Amino acid sequence: AQKVTQAQTEISVVEKEDVTLDCVYETRDTTYYLFWYKQPPSGELVFLIRRNSFDEQNEISGRYSWNFQKSTSSFNFTITASQVVDSAVYFCALSDRNTGGFKTIFGAGTRLFVK
């Protein structure tokens, strides 16, 4: 069965600090996809990144970087030099193939406060 665990419920940092959001997943499939989404106070979930299970290369996009490690089933998200605009709830998600369809499940989310 699929499962996504975001152990950090809330994180509070001061602007310009670096912050890492943790994500641990479980799946029996060998082919799966991992995602991060951002939900700002306005409420609309915004896609940030997708990683395929067969591509463990880390990725950097501006102040955002993602570390995917299959050995520990983790897909962590780091924001460098955080800004107030980064304040939001961040969700990690997992999707795998399921008899012709797909089903994406989400972690509980981590609420990030940047002061």
Place this chain on the structure above:
Amino acid sequence: KAGVTQTPRYLIKTRGQQVTLSCSPISGHRSVSWYQQTPGQGLQFLFEYFSETQRNKGNFPGRFSGRQFSNSRSEMNVSTLELGDSALYLCASSPIDNRNTGELFFGEGSRLTVL
């Protein structure tokens, strides 16, 4: 390019009533997924439709149903409303084909309050 559009944005119903929510996906997206978001349960997967067929279903009672039309627009229906159905209902579309999976593009949601 227009995003995912959900209507109505807000609605108030009483217990026992039924409700229909509508979702227009991004043009060209053929997959539509529905999620229920509550403070206690987070983002819960309801179902996913592709080419008018329900391919995946979450663990919700039969009171929750949905459908997709030939133009990819989707509706979900909740019958015999209960207080616990109060939530933000999110629709997401995805640019996927029959085999692959991709990121989800979310609408702003329909906030349902059951009194």
